[in-house]
Amino acid sequence: MADAVRHPREVKVTPLTSAHPRGESCIAESADGILMACGLPLSGEPDDPPAPPRALPPGPANDGSPARDQKYMAQQQLFLIILGVIIIGAMLGMAIVVFTDNSASSNRDALANDLLTLGARAQHYYKQPRMMGGGGRSFTGLTIDALTSKPVNDNGSYTVTTADDSALVVEGQGTERGMDGNPVAVVLTVFPDSVAVVPQN
Numbered sequence: 001m002a003d004a005v006r007h008p009r010e011v012k013v014t015p016l017t018s019a020h021p022r023g024e025s026c027i028a029e030s031a032d033g034i035l036m037a038c039g040l041p042l043s044g045e046p047d048d049p050p051a052p053p054r055a056l057p058p059g060p061a062n063d064g065s066p067a068r069d070q071k072y073m074a075q076q077q078l079f080l081i082i083l084g085v086i087i088i089g090a091m092l093g094m095a096i097v098v099f100t101d102n103s104a105s106s107n108r109d110a111l112a113n114d115l116l117t118l119g120a121r122a123q124h125y126y127k128q129p130r131m132m133g134g135g136g137r138s139f140t141g142l143t144i145d146a147l148t149s150k151p152v153n154d155n156g157s158y159t160v161t162t163a164d165d166s167a168l169v170v171e172g173q174g175t176e177r178g179m180d181g182n183p184v185a186v187v188l189t190v191f192p193d194s195v196a197v198v199p200q201n
Contacts, residue, residue: 101179103176104174104178104179104184106176107155107175107184108174108178108184108199110155110174111172111173111184111185112186112197112199114155114172115158115170115188115197116188118144118158118188119168119195122147122170123190123193123195125142125146125147126190137165137192138164138165139163139164139165139166139168139190140164140165142160142163143163144158144159144160144170154175156173156174156175156184157172158171158172158173159171159173166191167189167191168189168190169188169189170187170188170190171187172185172187172188173185174186178201180201182201184199184200184201185199185201186199186200187200
């Protein structure tokens with residue numbers, strides 16, 4: 001019996017337009033209808049498709065939503081408002097301090113001028129003989145009423161605190177407050193041939 005002549009199978013190769021999930025790039029179809037993929041049968045269920053890319057959680061790097069942008073802008077505006085309030089408050093505080101200090105300084109100068117006038121009168125009293133209504137080379141017994149008819153004026157009030165043979169002390173208290181919160185005070189010490197004016201605050 002003659003051996004049967006074997007005919008080689010005809011194979012039709014069709015390139016794939018896209019890569020197979022397992023990496024095959026062509027499909028081969030034989031004459032008997034068997035499909036091959038690069039020598040591997042495609043019968044049966046294909047491998048599991050690749051997992052879809054995992055979604056990243058929302059965050060600053062991948063969240064560009066308008067709501068987040070608006071929230072960020074609102075935070076910036078709030079920060080600028082707070083910063084502006086702090087700066088304005090500091091400037092107002094400095095202005096108040098400067099204004100208060102200027103007012104106190106002006107009042108202090110006015111007190112010193114009034115005290116110098118009183119000091120000149122006290123020295124005149126010291127040098128004037130007693131028989132002419134003076135002190136006869138002494139300040140003893142000299143009062144504020146003998147020095148001025150207005151011991152209280154727009155600048156403040158004046159009081160004689162010490163009056164002896166060699167010196168007279170007059171204290172002036174102003175209408176403005178100094179840096180310590182107390183009324184401005186200036187002390188005048190009168191000697192027979194000199195005076196000393198000392199601010200107290």
